[in-house]
Amino acid sequence: MKRQKKDGTVIDVSLSISPIRDDQGQITGIMGIHRDITERKKMEAEMQRLDGLNLIGQMAASIAHEIRNPMTTVHGFLQLLEAKPKLLEFKDYFQLMIEELDRCNSIITEFLSLSRNTPINLRMQNLNTIINKLLPMLQADALRNEQVIVAELEELPNLELNDQEIRQVILNLARNGLESMKAGGTLTIRTFLERDHIVITFCDQGSGISGRILESIGKPFLTTKENGTGLGLPVSYNIVYRHGGTIIIDTGSAGTTFFVRLPIKGQHLV
Numbered sequence: 001m002k003r004q005k006k007d008g009t010v011i012d013v014s015l016s017i018s019p020i021r022d023d024q025g026q027i028t029g030i031m032g033i034h035r036d037i038t039e040r041k042k043m044e045a046e047m048q049r050l051d052g053l054n055l056i057g058q059m060a061a062s063i064a065h066e067i068r069n070p071m072t073t074v075h076g077f078l079q080l081l082e083a084k085p086k087l088l089e090f091k092d093y094f095q096l097m098i099e100e101l102d103r104c105n106s107i108i109t110e111f112l113s114l115s116r117n118t119p120i121n122l123r124m125q126n127l128n129t130i131i132n133k134l135l136p137m138l139q140a141d142a143l144r145n146e147q148v149i150v151a152e153l154e155e156l157p158n159l160e161l162n163d164q165e166i167r168q169v170i171l172n173l174a175r176n177g178l179e180s181m182k183a184g185g186t187l188t189i190r191t192f193l194e195r196d197h198i199v200i201t202f203c204d205q206g207s208g209i210s211g212r213i214l215e216s217i218g219k220p221f222l223t224t225k226e227n228g229t230g231l232g233l234p235v236s237y238n239i240v241y242r243h244g245g246t247i248i249i250d251t252g253s254a255g256t257t258f259f260v261r262l263p264i265k266g267q268h269l270v
């Protein structure tokens, strides 16, 4: 059941009804108790999201396997043809084709890493350093659409991170922010310390995420974009979750902020 609170927010409630009896056991009234189960609902949604991530991992593993086999055959024949003296004039083409296949292979490897249960290559490092390295590329993306990125990075302690994976999270969330805005918009990336967490926020000036999308956000292949994959968020959720962190969304008609929290001490790596 859903109920609207006085302040207008809609909450999930469970209703239990029990009869009120007098001394003789006659029913004299009925008592109903509404319980706010919004938190429980949120938890259930979170569990479903994680189930979805599991599915994507399994799918990735089987697709990767199916794709790799024919690719290996093509790779082999290309190498064979490349070595033929008769085809010497096409050597450059063959090399390019082989390189492109190698690239596909490494994309598959990267994608497969998402189905693993433990983060690989954890290293003590600074989140700000990773962001600073990515900024020029993101600024170039922004500039192309006449948008601006502002970075406000406070001093942070080092953390055990897989920089490849964290890079992916930053790129995904920053790009989503840029894609949500028209020309002239500003995306603000902040980092700061909050008790025992490091927080990184991506604050855009887009038009927000509609309730319908928000309900399913993070599910694989959910996209509202013509050329979207719907994989950016599920992949990011997975990575942050495996670093022991959380992603929280605050959205409204003036824009959306994604909060990524990573624990400093006692990172439980899942």
Ligand SMILES: Nc1ncnc2c1ncn2[C@@H]1O[C@H](COP(=O)(O)OP(=O)(O)O)[C@@H](O)[C@H]1O
Pocket: 172, 176, 177, 180, 204, 206, 207, 208, 209, 213, 217, 222, 223, 224, 225, 227, 228, 229, 230, 231, 232, 233, 234, 256
């Ligand atoms: N900052 C944002 N502002 C508005 N909508 C967003 C934002 N980030 C994500 N979304 C919504 O979530 C969907 C899924 O995002 P994502 O998983 O990155 O896939 P994609 O970007 O390929 O569509 C997007 O299509 C969009 O509708």
Ligand SMILES: [Mg+2]
Pocket: 172, 175, 176, 232, 233
């Ligand atoms: Mg995206």
